Amino acid sequence: MRAVVQRVRDCSVSVDGQVKGRIETGLLVYLGVGRNDSQKDAASLCDKIVNLRIFTDPQGKMNLSVRDTGGGMLVVSQFTLYGDAREGRRPSYTEAADPGSARILYDHALALLAGSGVPVASGEFQALMEVTYTNIGPVTILLDSEKKF
Numbered sequence: 001m002r003a004v005v006q007r008v009r010d011c012s013v014s015v016d017g018q019v020k021g022r023i024e025t026g027l028l029v030y031l032g033v034g035r036n037d038s039q040k041d042a043a044s045l046c047d048k049i050v051n052l053r054i055f056t057d058p059q060g061k062m063n064l065s066v067r068d069t070g071g072g073m074l075v076v077s078q079f080t081l082y083g084d085a086r087e088g089r090r091p092s093y094t095e096a097a098d099p100g101s102a103r104i105l106y107d108h109a110l111a112l113l114a115g116s117g118v119p120v121a122s123g124e125f126q127a128l129m130e131v132t133y134t135n136i137g138p139v140t141i142l143l144d145s146e147k148k149f
Helices: 040-050 101-116
Strands: 002-015 017-030 061-062 072-077 119-120 130-142
Touching: 002 040, 017 101, 017 119, 017 130, 040 061, 040 101, 040 130, 072 101, 072 130, 101 119
Parallel strands: 017 072, 072 119
Antiparallel strands: 002 017, 002 130
């Protein structure tokens, strides 16, 4: 699994003009599922996200997690995280999971994140979504369950 994690405020996701999820402060998580991913991948990546220390402590150091700050998470499915544009100009998505398998692991990840005690909102799987947010810092972290980056 892959995730792009951003420290944000005023974050929302809409489908057809209707807000599907919103948080005030916390993490925007774009989550992609690979074709070889398992529940083990979801568990390790979700644990990393919940405990990622990218919020500032009273001394100004990035030393706190979203759980420590009482923030929330907005999770948006994004198969394009598996886009491979190394050859040609049109990305290949052969490493992305098929929609059926991806939905199962995406829903599993949402349940794991919600079970962590952090408030979780989400977009709509396989929908054309509009995401609005303010990236604070900016802080953007790339995560991969296979530790490719």
